[in-house]
Amino acid sequence: MLDYVIDEDACIFQLDMVSAGSSDRLLEVTLALIAARPELCGWDWIALGEPLPDDATTEHLAHLQAAWGPPPEVEAVTVFVTHDTLLHLWARVMDFQFVRRKHLVVRELDTAYRLIERRRILRRAA
Numbered sequence: 001m002l003d004y005v006i007d008e009d010a011c012i013f014q015l016d017m018v019s020a021g022s023s024d025r026l027l028e029v030t031l032a033l034i035a036a037r038p039e040l041c042g043w044d045w046i047a048l049g050e051p052l053p054d055d056a057t058t059e060h061l062a063h064l065q066a067a068w069g070p071p072p073e074v075e076a077v078t079v080f081v082t083h084d085t086l087l088h089l090w091a092r093v094m095d096f097q098f099v100r101r102k103h104l105v106v107r108e109l110d111t112a113y114r115l116i117e118r119r120r121i122l123r124r125a126a
Helices: 023-036 038-042 058-067 087-097 109-125
Strands: 003-007 012-016 044-048 076-081 101-106
Touching: 023 038, 023 058, 044 109, 058 087, 076 087, 076 109, 087 101, 101 109
Parallel strands: 012 044, 044 076, 076 101
Antiparallel strands: 003 012
């Protein structure tokens, strides 16, 4: 099982990576979700990862990237919520795998929501 929330009004997809139990299961469910709801690929995402799953590989990311839809019209963001001090390195690599998607890391869920809202406000003001 994967715990997730699809916020239709805010166009934010929030998932708890740990709830999947393994990176294989996380990938399986995520692929099914984006196949059923391809518009999710253009939404902002919040990925809870405390503790961060330690079985994820570059192959998992390659499978996700291959199934990902077209780039969003405006840059979207994935915000990882974790205390992992090295995830920012993976996040930077993912910036190059997913066109017009920025990957950021914060420590608290409320910070993730504020970051998304701040980016949206700045985008509207531009």
